Amino acid sequence: MEDGYTTADGRKIGAVVMEMKNITLRFGGVVAIKDISFDIREGEIRAIIGPNGAGKSSMLNVISGFYVPQEGEVWFHGAPRPQLRPYQVAQQGIARTFQNIALFEGMSVLDNVMTGRLTQMKSGLFAQAFWKGKAEAEETANREVAERIIDFLEIQSIRKTPVGRLPYGLKKRVELARALAAEPKLLLLDEPMAGMNVEEKEDMSRFILDVNDEFGTTIALIEHDMGVVMDLSDRVVVMDYGKKIGDGTPEEVRSNQDVIDAYLGVSHD
Amino acid sequence: MFYREAGDFSTSYPEDSQTFPIKFDRIRYYIVLAIAFLVVPFIINDYWANAILLPFLIYAIASIGLNILTGYCGQVSLGTGGFMAVGAYACYKFMTAFPDLSMFINVILAGVVTAFVGMLFGLPSLRIKGFYLAVATLAAQFFLVWLFNRVPWFYNYSASGQINAPEREVFGIIVTGPNTAAWASYLFCLIFVTFAAIIARNLTRGSTGRKWMAIRDMDIAAEIIGVNPLKAKLTAFGVSSFFIGISGALFFAVYLGAVEVGEAFGITKSFLILFMVIIGGLGSVFGSFAGAAFMVLLPVALKVIGVDVLGWPTDIVAHFQLVIVGALIIMFLIVEPHGLAQLWRLAKEKLRLWPFPH
Numbered sequence: 001m002e003d004g005y006t007t008a009d010g011r012k013i014g015a016v017v018m019e020m021k022n023i024t025l026r027f028g029g030v031v032a033i034k035d036i037s038f039d040i041r042e043g044e045i046r047a048i049i050g051p052n053g054a055g056k057s058s059m060l061n062v063i064s065g066f067y068v069p070q071e072g073e074v075w076f077h078g079a080p081r082p083q084l085r086p087y088q089v090a091q092q093g094i095a096r097t098f099q100n101i102a103l104f105e106g107m108s109v110l111d112n113v114m115t116g117r118l119t120q121m122k123s124g125l126f127a128q129a130f131w132k133g134k135a136e137a138e139e140t141a142n143r144e145v146a147e148r149i150i151d152f153l154e155i156q157s158i159r160k161t162p163v164g165r166l167p168y169g170l171k172k173r174v175e176l177a178r179a180l181a182a183e184p185k186l187l188l189l190d191e192p193m194a195g196m197n198v199e200e201k202e203d204m205s206r207f208i209l210d211v212n213d214e215f216g217t218t219i220a221l222i223e224h225d226m227g228v229v230m231d232l233s234d235r236v237v238v239m240d241y242g243k244k245i246g247d248g249t250p251e252e253v254r255s256n257q258d259v260i261d262a263y264l265g266v267s268h269d
Numbered sequence: 270m271f272y273r274e275a276g277d278f279s280t281s282y283p284e285d286s287q288t289f290p291i292k293f294d295r296i297r298y299y300i301v302l303a304i305a306f307l308v309v310p311f312i313i314n315d316y317w318a319n320a321i322l323l324p325f326l327i328y329a330i331a332s333i334g335l336n337i338l339t340g341y342c343g344q345v346s347l348g349t350g351g352f353m354a355v356g357a358y359a360c361y362k363f364m365t366a367f368p369d370l371s372m373f374i375n376v377i378l379a380g381v382v383t384a385f386v387g388m389l390f391g392l393p394s395l396r397i398k399g400f401y402l403a404v405a406t407l408a409a410q411f412f413l414v415w416l417f418n419r420v421p422w423f424y425n426y427s428a429s430g431q432i433n434a435p436e437r438e439v440f441g442i443i444v445t446g447p448n449t450a451a452w453a454s455y456l457f458c459l460i461f462v463t464f465a466a467i468i469a470r471n472l473t474r475g476s477t478g479r480k481w482m483a484i485r486d487m488d489i490a491a492e493i494i495g496v497n498p499l500k501a502k503l504t505a506f507g508v509s510s511f512f513i514g515i516s517g518a519l520f521f522a523v524y525l526g527a528v529e530v531g532e533a534f535g536i537t538k539s540f541l542i543l544f545m546v547i548i549g550g551l552g553s554v555f556g557s558f559a560g561a562a563f564m565v566l567l568p569v570a571l572k573v574i575g576v577d578v579l580g581w582p583t584d585i586v587a588h589f590q591l592v593i594v595g596a597l598i599i600m601f602l603i604v605e606p607h608g609l610a611q612l613w614r615l616a617k618e619k620l621r622l623w624p625f626p627h
């Protein structure tokens with residue numbers, strides 16, 4: 001287990017990429033996360049599940065630098081990470097999507113996806129002002145990556161459509177495209193399938209598996225739908241009222257009595 | 270039939286991301302440029318220059334500047350007049366301190382000074398947003414006007430407290446002062462407008478523009494994809510103020526020739542430019558031109574129709590103008606925040622499909 005493991009379907013999972021150590025996060029009197037530790041390994045799909053208000057989104061916000069935990073440390077690539085601003089976290093190769101879609105509504109799909117490449121674009125203001133040399137070459141090179149992602153997620157036909165005009169399911173997909181455009185090492189997905197119909201959920205599941213498979217991206221995702229979680233993920237963290245009540249393979253978690261009591265037994269909505 | 274993109278496909282990414290991907294637009298753009306540079310200078314007279322063309326060109330630069338800040342980056346500013354004043358006074362100081370400097374350099378340096386002042390006043394934008402930022406820029410407006418009124422160094426201790434543009438040249442051609450030919454001041458301003466538009470367009474179609482628009486549309490998401498909000502906002506304040514400063518310098522040195530700061534660059538100027546941006550279209554370089562043209566032409570047109578043709582009293586017509594502008598602002602804000610530019614786009618979309626809309 002030290003250097004990784006092999007999954008049931010034969011994928012090799014590597015060393016620990018990110019480790020949360022005794023994280024506690026409070027909002028005034030509310031304890032959103034209570035002394036939680038878990039790790040994410042290279043190449044795996046790691047799920048975080050739990051009832052509403054359990055603290056799952058807060059956990060992703062700690063990872064991406066939005067929330068500063070009162071206690072505990074975030075370890076990244078084997079070293080404690082200093083407190084970073086969200087844009088610095090992005091520059092380290094961590095991309096994410098939001099529970100409530102956070103797209104740039106005034107921009108086209110293509111421009112939204114291109115914003116995902118911003119961490120890679122380094123040309124100076126003057127080069128850009130005159131659209132010369134590095135600026136133009138960089139624009140073209142990044143456009144190629146963006147187009148590859150657009151093809152991959154099958155959204156070619158809406159490339160030039162303003163995002164504000166798209167239906168909900170497609171917006172979720174565009175948000176995934178924007179995150180993927182950054183070619184992240186670690187991808188955080190906050191309820192990528194919330195509010196989708198069965199068909200859209202199947203599409204999204206397929207995309208998540210393909211991303212992990214083809215690009216080798218490590219994925220941490222929050223999901224409500226137990227069936228989806230069991231199918232997709234290699235290991236699962238279960239949270240309830242800010243506490244960790246289970247951690248293991250989907251099978252282990254499913255047979256854990258605490259988890260059954262707190263979550264599986266209760267919520268059948 | 271007139272406006273077609275059929276058979277006009279982009280076959281490469283550079284082609285697709287150019288300013289005018291449709292050939293028809295490209296050709297029209299070159300025609301407009303050719304007329305502006307090669308025809309107008311020969312037929313221009315003092316009336317056309319002073320009543321319409323110079324204010325149009327100079328306001329267009331200011332509109333482009335404010336549009337970058339407000340339309341593209343989403344930061345409201347009511348300090349445009351004040352920043353134009355910075356450009357004007359900086360230009361005046363350079364003109365008088367270095368009499369041999371080309372007027373080109375003076376104007377560009379004035380823009381650079383204004384860019385730094387703009388960034389300084391943009392610093393609070395990291396902490397405050399929307400209404401509160403508007404109030405902060407309003408404070409900047411009043412502070413700057415007060416400063417230029419109160420500190421005699423800025424107007425070289427002149428008795429009147431005004432600044433007057435001395436005669437200056439570009440490549441031996443006089444562009445400021447009373448002896449300037451109409452075509453010379455026109456061409457001088459036109460060159461700056463052209464560069465301002467090209468630079469603004471290049472910045473806004475590339476990664477800098479995407480950073481600005483990301484901040485505008487959702488600053489939290491912008492940060493999560495790696496945009497440093499302070500840097501993006503300050504760049505917007507800097508570039509925006511650079512253009513506004515150039516506009517102020519030209520307004521003073523080329524257009525008015527003599528300036529009393531409260532009169533030329535007061536709060537009404539801030540609102541005028543803001544109205545141009547709103548009516549022309551937030552987030553559109555073309556809209557900046559449309560808005561500037563509209564606000565410059567409206568009083569002229571109303572005067573011709575109301576006073577000259579219908580024989581109404583001048584003050585009634587002037588009030589009429591306020592009513593029209595007010596109504597249009599409300600209409601555009603509610604119905605079409607992308608202004609005249611969007612109406613133009615919609616008209617083109619219709620035309621593109623005409624006569625077979627399906």
Ligand SMILES: Nc1ncnc2c1ncn2[C@@H]1O[C@H](COP(=O)(O)OP(=O)(O)O)[C@@H](O)[C@H]1O
Pocket residue numbers: 027030031032050051052053054055056057058059
């Ligand atoms: N910014 C915030 N301010 C105050 N309380 C918050 C904030 N974010 C989350 N919380 C609280 O933290 C708890 C966990 O919320 P959240 O992480 O969104 O849960 P989940 O994503 O599991 O549904 C909730 O009680 C919520 O009200």
Ligand SMILES: [Mg+2]
Pocket residue numbers: 056057058099
């Ligand atoms: Mg949540």
